[in-house]
Amino acid sequence: MSQKTEIARRRTFGIVAHPDAGKTTLTEKLLLFGGAIQVAGAVKSNKIKKTTTSDFMEIERQRGISVATSVMAFDYADKKINILDTPGHKDFAEDTYRTLTAVDSVIVVIDVAKGVEEQTEKLVEVCRMRRTPVIVFVNKLDRPGKEAFDLIDEIEQKLHLNARPLSWPIGMGDRFQGVYNLFEEKLVLFRPDNKQGRPEEVIEFNDLADPQLDSLVGEDAAEELRGEVEMINEVYPDFARQDYLDGEISPVFFGSAVNNFGVKELLDCFVQIAPPPRPRPAEERQVEPNEDQFSGFVFKIHANMDPRHRDRIAFLRICSGTFERNTNYLHVRQGRKLKFANPTSFMAAKKEVVDEAFAGDVVGLYDSGNFKIGDTLTEGEELHFKGVPSFSPEQFRRVINGDPLKSKQLAKGIDQLMDEGVAQLFTRTVDNAQIIGTVGALQFDVIQYRLEHEYGAKVIYEPINLHKALWVTSEDPAAMRAFLERRRQHVGVDKSGRNVYLAESAWTLQMAKDNHPEIEFHSTSEL
Incomplete structure (x- = not known):
């Protein structure tokens, strides 16, 4: 494939949320649907011995929280997906803020029972400042929680986002029967035992007046769904992809990540509407992803990802062009050329050597102490990318x-x-x-x-x-x-x-x- 085609395939996004909203669980299920893993792990469980792919540090496994951003990549629907799973805990917010400089869009996870929480507000504020496109996933629909319309109001008032539901729940908690996918006009029925991603029961449904709906979910639930969908179409703006890309509108999906429900609908919509790599502002000029010349910046450094080897990895977001293995690149701050024999792609702590990577990708560079956060690599041009903060x-x-x-x-x-x-x-x-x-x-x-x-x-x-x-x-x-x-x-x-x-x-x-x-x-x- 040509460089231009490869760059257009990239979808690089971060998942952010308040602690315990289910962010890392959602990441696991996205990896499961993408075929990147065979069995999803648990963030913290006495029954499931496999821990989550993204929480790979020992202290993360012990405490059941994410304390560092992890990077995972997989292919889905002919798109190359790069997920950056971030810490939700406010004590590690600085890592998350820096990670948001390296993504092109964001998925915000909200707990249906707790609604919009403090840390979510702060993170979304950073996204709004950068005009980063946001999709909202309301999680844990199999548990009792707030009414869907109340949640949408909360999202609009606290996060200052213009919400547009693209799926809608049928009941909640014990009454939860599934969601209606407004984006694709499909009814998706819920199976509470579906932990490992068997195909959901999906029924094409472009006419909610069809009496078959009553037999599938019951007369009361069908009538309630018809009324709510009618209200959605009257009250909320029509969805237009360009409005989403401009940060003017935020699609909202409902589901239950731990039960693998609603995740596929989210992912299918995401690969259709999410932005490919976006331009990046440097002090000198705007850098376009399709430029021939390679450029990128370091947004994270992690020592001892493999404690046996005492390695230190610099995470590089590629902003333009193609990065190639064993090629000399200018380290702008040091003013000298560096060559990388083993650049890696990630599945959290698992790494494999890559020969080339494109704008939108995140690669790991083995570092002997040359890099600091915010450093730039180029093919020769002196660029300084803006917006990598220290608080x-x-x-x-x-x-x-x-x-x-x-x-x-x-x-x-x-x-x-x-x-x-x-x-x-x-x-x-x-x-x-x-x-x-x-x-x-x-x-x-x-x-x-x-x-x-x-x-x-x-x-x-x-x-x-x-x-x-x-x-x-x-x-x-x-x-x-x-x-x-x-x-x-x-x-x-x-x-x-x-x-x-x-x-x-x-x-x-x-x-x-x-x-x-x-x-x-x-x-x-x-x-």
Whole structure:
């Protein structure tokens, strides 16, 4: 196939949700339908010993949550599907925000009983800012939950999305009988024992007035469905693919991922309407996917995906052209050429070497310490892709070495984990104290666990009284020198050597701002 044809086949999307909405379970079932796996695993179950494909880290298996973005690829309906399953827990939101820079569309999973939750609102806000097309999947329809129209109202009010149902539930909880697929005008009947993806009972139904509907679902449920579908067609806008691609309308599907129900309808619609690779903004210009010249950026780094080999993988989103194995590419930040003998494609922790990959694909590059998040690779052009953020942490601990004999291991472990972006390291200028800042407290546990199990190092955390860490800049070098001197007790540098103000309280931060008007304080820093 030609490069243009290959790029047009790509569908790269992220799955985002609040914890426990069923996001990772949905990922498993999409892989099952795509033929990428034979048996779906369980996120956390006493009965099912197989864990999910996307939760491959030991700590993820123990806690039953995702703590890192995982990448999976498979073919379906002549399309190459790249799924990025993200952490739902707010403590790992920074990994999710960065992942959203590498996708072309998003599927948002909502629990039918809990509705729209806080973390979902934050993630969808990022999608809206980027005008990323969004599909909503309302999950767990086999359980009691909120009424479908109430959920649609909640999606519109809390997520500020213009919803358009493309499937509609027939009953809910114990009364749940299936969904009517408005997109394809089909009735899909629910089988509660269908865990492993046997074909659903699908009936072509372009006329809901047909009396056969009454015999299939009962008179009351049939009459209710007719009335609700009529209301949907009157109240909600007609679905147009271009409106979805422009971020103006968001299709809504209903189903039960754990029972494999409604997932195929979602996937079939997705491959028809989801966008192929989209243009990417760089500081220098807009980069189009069909350009001949290769370009891409690193949005994630993961150390020790295989603990036996102590490997470190940089995840590269290809933005344009074709990436080829054993070809020299320019590392823009370092200004030197690099060649990759074993670029890999992913099925979570399983990897296979690829000879070429196209715009829209995510490839893994074995990294000996050359990459940082946000780095760009090109065929020679100096490009700097925009929008890979680093956020001001909200929780802080001072790092103390728990085993003086393992100082090198600790230093290497912290260095590599910080490069992954799991947290940020600040070195206080006045005493060289090392301070780790995170978005959430759970990240400290993950760092401590990984340092011990992957690097053989022990870390002890010491509480430290800090309110915020903000990057500081100024167009006046003299003003910056005066600020750093006067506030030397409260300044430090991040891992890249950029100046940071370590504010002990909201009051001291406001005082610093008032007394140093020439200094700009930043809560985010694009890497």
